[in-house]
Amino acid sequence: MTDQTPQKKQLSQWWQWAILSILGLVVFFAPIPVRATAPTDRIIHIDARRFEYDPAILKVNQGDRVTIELVATDVVHGMAIDGYNLETTADPGKTARLIFIADQPGTFRFRCTVTCGNMHPFMTGKLEVGQNSLLWRAIAFTGLVLIAGVWLGRK
């Protein structure tokens, strides 16, 4: 490495950046293989209490018609799903329903929308629709970034 001429070094550096960039684009745009599943109807019953949802992690397939039945078991709670822009409020004794088609894939957090006590701002759960492509791409990027960090910029 030390006896490369400056031009050669610059060229090889350029190639390294180019390869990394191409790999980066591949990671960014590559389609994540999805097991083709026919969309089904799902009814998910969620008990809400201070300060958790039960269940808090929901898994559905992309395209499913999802009905969420939110039952508040102690005080008035709410539920808003990031990304899907859906919201509802449930009083104890009055089940609230959210009916929607899970057309966007990914992992979406949902959070409580009615102040239900101290830890209300942190009352969250997550809805997993299909594959969490963001996470897989992030992990792949992690590898690329690590290589870039140590490989490039060497003297």
Place this chain on the structure above:
Amino acid sequence: MTRLQEIPWVEKVGLNEPAAQSQKRLQSPGRLNLYRLAWLRPLIESQWPQFLIRILTLAGFVFTIAGGLFGSLVGSHNIAIIFVWIAWWTALKLVFIPFGGRSWCSVCPIPLPGDWLQQGGVLETGRRRFGLNLRWPKRLRGSWMQSGGFLLIGLFSAVTLTDPQVTGWVLLALFGLAIGLSLVFEKRAFCTYLCPIGGFSGMYAQTSPLEVRIIEKEVCLRHDVKSCYQACPWGVYPVAFRDNSACGMCMECLRACPSDNLALNVRPFGTDLGRQKTSTRLDETFLALVMLGSVITFAAVFTGPWGWLKSAAFEIGSLSWFGYASAYLAINLLLLPAFFSMAVWAGQKFTGTWVSLKRAIATQAQVLLPLGLMAWIAFTISFALPKLSLVLGVLNDPFGWGWHLLGVTDIGRMVNTAGISMIFQMILLLVGLFWSASVSRKLSAKSEKKSPHLNLPVLAFSLIFTLAMLWLLVG
């Protein structure tokens, strides 16, 4: 009096020295001295702009304490919770620290009464001064107590972050403590040795693009009065600065230097990182690890979907809380230090280098700084962004008493930014890993061996941490 010599990225000329200013200590790209900018200098040179900002923060601080103690008990509608833990915390993590290092310390209201009492005046030193001016005990030096303070806050965080009265009392206690310590010890004892915010601000300040440094060393060597040291409320000696961790960015030394030999430089990010450490002090390493352990714990507790974990953190005194506390302390006091030390030791073994283990750990700890900084920024975004509309609500009605200061009667929730927010968090974590790996590479290149090897175990540590944070925030 000020010559405007705006040749960017080239050495600046000192006022009384015809010779070119040189930064011989560091072989890095040049600096831009903000103190020489004609439009900026008067704002720094005069005490008034900074003073007015400080009065603003002081009044805000007192107002916030009043809100916490007397306002609504509902945290989301009380200025104490929203302003301290959402607004100010976000500003601190996203602006003050990454771009200004310890810049919050420059306008922080907590040390002000102590400073005023110590110097006997608000802007000018007075005849009657208060305080015993004792030296801080040698055994209590370092950032150990600041790390301890942060761990303490972490143990009770679920309540502190959500109960306005607790926040009010905590702020009042810190205020009282700072004033009390200023009356006993010299300079800013609270800020230097106790304040947890100061602890990690100083540590992460080493990555920031702003620094205060002398311009020409010979000028200082010939100066016997050392007015910069006399003027510094922190009691540090700017001439000896090797990194940013001790400087509170208060600009007093710049104002005091008769030769205008101190500069407020803009520099590349992370300039202080990558040097072999000569001391064997491990306090900074410990703090770096505590910050990593804490961000992982808080990401799991606060932004995770696990209700049992939240309840455990919240029900202080219960059996489950003791479980949470034990786990939190075990991670920060045992697991992370053990894993990191093992990684450093293994790295040394594989690359065949050998310096004292303590020195090696202190040196390798620099790899953790960009990692922690970025992780904290990402975590702050994950919990603060969905709640920014609460800031508007609290400006409208700070105490939850039904006021309408902004004339707003109904505040809708924030526009949905969830998608961008997650991508942003991912990018920040990746930047942190890249930066951390670069620092590691820099350290390996500087080692004594002729063909330097990468420190794979330490890189693995950073990688595992990044994957864990990614899974918690984005997964």
Place this chain on the structure above:
Amino acid sequence: MKKEWLARGIVALGLAIAVVIPAVGWWQQSQGIVVHAHMAETGGWTPENLTAEVGKPLHLRLTSDDVTHGFAVGQLDQPAVNVLPGEMTDITLAFDKPGKYTFYCTRWCSINHWRMRGTIEVTDPNIKVEPAKPPLYVTLGLNIDADHVTSVIYAQMPAAWRGALLNRAVPIEYTNRDYYLSHTPVDLWLALRSEPSFIDLTDKDVWDQVAWVWQSNTTPDEIQAGRELFAANCAACHGENGAGNGVFADQLAATTGNANSDTSMGAHTQRPADFTDPSHMLSVSPAHLQGKIIRGGMGTGMPYWGPVFTQDQTWALVAYLYSFQFDMEVLK
């Protein structure tokens, strides 16, 4: 020197503003009546007892210190308002008649939500207060705590519309309101079973006839009103479908006969009644149900709604409760 005094002046000004604004706000608050809402376990309403005068409007500011609550005054024609955490709700109450009114929480805030009540003592110097009339079950001498398992149960859920299709003339002694209020469905079935003109009807037909009589004593509007009252006040314990399986049912059942029970609810609460169970529902009269609703369950965990519901509201609720036993839909 001047600089120093100017600086000190600015400090004083800043601190003054920071302190005066909250102080003024605090003083302003103390001028009016601010009612703080807490869950019953942590204090309920503060203050709990208010006074007012007939003809003088009562201004209240309501806020919650923990979760979502609501506010309404029993026996007063005033819509309920939400009492939200950290927010102020302004309300003005006007009273025509003197008496002791009960205000109560209208959004479920814990298992003891119904205990979150306070009183407003309304006086009028001119009018003398008349004593209240005793409720029907007292006049009838009913023991509403006695066990009441029915002797006869239908095989299939009776339907009022089928009863209507039978097109039989039911004697007027059985269709008037007084009979309805004071008799149980089983009473009516036994009476109709032994009626000579109904000898040819099957047992099932007679049950349909009973359902029809029950339906003729109410209206779809009344049942709808009862449905809404049930959803807001009863479903949390009795279940949305009246089966005694509401979200708090398990907690109430857990203390039955348990010496270590949580005494915050009363020593021996029991599982809420199952309105879909014919073995008990068929042998209660409307007066009996009204009594239970008004008086509550004497430590069983059943709240007493007397001060809260008007007479009309209570009868509407009673009518709705029978819809768990009889299909009382009006076919068009």
